[in-house]
Amino acid sequence: MKPLKSIFTVLGIAALSIPAIAGNPDRAGEAGAYELLINGWARSSGMFSMNSACVKGLEATSINPGGLAFVRKTEVLASYTNWFTGSGVHVINAGLAQKLGKANVIGVSVASFNFGEIQRTTTTNPEGGLGTFKPSFLNIGLSYARNFSKSIHGGITARMVNERTADVSAMGVAFDAGIEYSTGKRDQIHFGVAIRNVGTPMRFTGDGFTFRGVAPQGTYNMTQVNRSEKFSLPSQLNIGAAYDLYLGKTKAPAPSDGGEAKKDEKEEPEVLKPANRITIAANFTSNSVGKDQLGAGLEYAYKESFMIRCGYRWEKGILSKDETKNTTLFTGLAAGVTFETPLKKGKPQRLGFDYSFRMTNKFDGVHSGGIRILL
Numbered sequence: 522m523k524p525l526k527s528i529f530t531v532l533g534i535a536a537l538s539i540p541a542i543a544g545n546p547d548r549a550g551e552a553g554a555y556e557l558l559i560n561g562w563a564r565s566s567g568m569f570s571m572n573s574a575c576v577k578g579l580e581a582t583s584i585n586p587g588g589l590a591f592v593r594k595t596e597v598l599a600s601y602t603n604w605f606t607g608s609g610v611h612v613i614n615a616g617l618a619q620k621l622g623k624a625n626v627i628g629v630s631v632a633s634f635n636f637g638e639i640q641r642t643t644t645t646n647p648e649g650g651l652g653t654f655k656p657s658f659l660n661i662g663l664s665y666a667r668n669f670s671k672s673i674h675g676g677i678t679a680r681m682v683n684e685r686t687a688d689v690s691a692m693g694v695a696f697d698a699g700i701e702y703s704t705g706k707r708d709q710i711h712f713g714v715a716i717r718n719v720g721t722p723m724r725f726t727g728d729g730f731t732f733r734g735v736a737p738q739g740t741y742n743m744t745q746v747n748r749s750e751k752f753s754l755p756s757q758l759n760i761g762a763a764y765d766l767y768l769g770k771t772k773a774p775a776p777s778d779g780g781e782a783k784k785d786e787k788e789e790p791e792v793l794k795p796a797n798r799i800t801i802a803a804n805f806t807s808n809s810v811g812k813d814q815l816g817a818g819l820e821y822a823y824k825e826s827f828m829i830r831c832g833y834r835w836e837k838g839i840l841s842k843d844e845t846k847n848t849t850l851f852t853g854l855a856a857g858v859t860f861e862t863p864l865k866k867g868k869p870q871r872l873g874f875d876y877s878f879r880m881t882n883k884f885d886g887v888h889s890g891g892i893r894i895l896l
Contacts, residue, residue, distance in 0.1 A: 552810040553752040554682050556634055556658050557695060557718045560584065561602045561614040563891035567857015567877035568818030569832035571804040574701060574713030574761035578893075579618045582630050582664045585699035585715035585759060586676030589666035592618045592626045593869065593895065600875070600891030605850065605884040609637040614891075616662075624668040626676075634658035641687075654687035672708070675700040682723065682754075689727035695720035695754050709765035711802075716758050722751040756809040763802035767795035798822040802832075812836040812848070828859040847882075854880040861893070871895040 560566045562580040573585045579598045581588025595618070602612040616630035636656045640649035660683070666676030678697040684690065699715030730747045799821050806814040818832035832855045838846035839853050857877035864870040873893040880886050 550810075551752070552755045553691070553723055554684065554693065554695070554718075554754050556632070556660065557680070557682065558755055558757070559602075559604070559612060559632075559634075561600055561612040561632055561889060562598070563600045563602075563875035563877045563889040564857065564859055564893070566602075566879060566887075566889050567830045567832065567855055567859075567875070568802065568820060569816060569834040569853075569855040569879065571816045571818035571832045571834065572761065572763060572800075572802045572820075573699075573715055573759040573804050574711040575763040575765075575800060575802060576701075576713075579616045579628055579630060581666075581676070581699075582616070582628060582662055582678050582697070585701060585713045585761070586664055586666060586678045586697050587674045587699040587701040587713065587715065589618060589626050589628050589664050589676045590624075590668045590674035590701075592620050592628070592666075594620050595896035596628075597894040597896075598891065600889055602887065602889040604887055605881060606886055606888060607884045611635045611637075618664075626666045628662075628664040628666070630662040630664065632658075632660040632662075656684075656686045658685075659683045672703050673700065674703075680720075682720075684723075684725075686729070688729035689725045691723045691725045693721045693723035693754065699759070707765070707767060709767070711761075711763040711765075713761040713763075714759070716756070718754045718756045720754050722753050724751045725749045753810070755811070758807040759804060760807075761802060761804040763800055766799040766801070767797065768799065769796040796824055798825070812838070816853070826861050828861075829857070830859075831856040850881045850883050852880045852882050857889075864894075869895070 560570045560583050562583060565572060565576055565580045565584060570584050576584045576588040577591035579589065579592070579596050598616050600614040604610040604612050613633045613635070614630065616628060618626055618628035620626050634657065638653040638655055641651040641654055642649050643651065660680055662678050662680040664676060664678040666674065668674050676699055680695045680697070682693045682695055695718045697715065697717045699713065702712045704710045726749070730749060731744050732747070733742050734745045736743045800819070802818040804816055808814070814834050814836045816832060816834035818830060820828060820830035822828040833853050834851070835853055836849060839849060841847045855877060857875065859873055859875045861871055861873035864872055875891040875893065877889045878886055
């Protein structure tokens with residue numbers, strides 16, 4: 522009963538946290554560092570991040586850190602996202618996860634946002650002609666996860682947030698924490714809770730806030746500084762559930778001999794593994810400075826080598842043509858595909874390629890592609 526008590530405790534804490542960070546559309550725009558809400562990983566974004574209860578591996582650090590505990594040994598992941606195609610914004614994600622001992626996993630992830638060159642303008646030169654500058658956003662996360670039991674997996678992430686332009690910058694620290702719980706004969710029932718982006722307020726500082734003005738006492742000029750207002754991070758709470766449905770079975774050699782029987786020795790017995798998996802997932806997200814979101818996702822996997830998935834994320838006003846009510850560019854639809862193959866026959870090491878597309882009502886959607894190496 523201890524695992525169940527732990528889960529109910531976590532769910533109780535999450536429920537008590539909802540009033541503190543409940544969705545509030547009237548506060549939209551009061552926070553900053555909204556890049557923390559962008560999922561640049563190509564596999565999980567194909568379900569529009571609706572898999573907070575069953576996400577596994579390094580991608581879990583952007584949804585529910587508890588899923589990081591499922592890393593078998595070593596995972597290397599890289600992804601590229603063309604954010605709102607046509608806007609000129611590009612996102613690069615990369616990371617490494619390593620299992621330590623039997624129950625612990627650590628991971629490092631990096632997200633870099635490139636906005637291209639932007640024309641420098643002033644109030645006296647609104648048309649530009651003064652050169653260009655390149656804003657840059659960089660987030661670096663350090664994660665730790667642990668398998669507390671066969672059913673309970675928890676994790677935390679500390680993320681350094683840096684936003685910088687030519688002459689101003691801001692820096693802060695965000696923390697994520699999450700837990701995943703699996704039960705059933707095949708661990709096919711999943712529940713997940715995660716709190717994200719709880720951290721220090723941020724404030725922009727730099728030479729961009731300085732100007733030459735008359736001294737308060739005297740007739741000479743001096744350099745003066747404007748102070749910018751602090752802003753909070755876009756905290757959110759994810760609560761999800763998922764169910765795996767297994768269909769059919771396929772014979773596969775036991776992994777001890779890599780699938781090749783040695784001479785004068787008996788062949789290793791064959792084991793039965795499900796050939797098809799269908800995962801149904803649902804998720805609720807409560808945003809501290811925006812609308813709450815509700816959605817579901819579906820994934821089909823054949824021998825865990827070919828996977829297709831889709832997802833839908835709804836929020837109030839998303840179907841309205843009135844731009845005062847519909848405050849998102851997303852239509853809510855997402856889809857993705859994965860091809861994964863062993864690096865060597867009969868060995869657990871694998872190489873995978875992921876792709877996802879998120880539909881938008883302006884621009885040409887969001888495209889993400891990634892590569893995954895499991896050692």
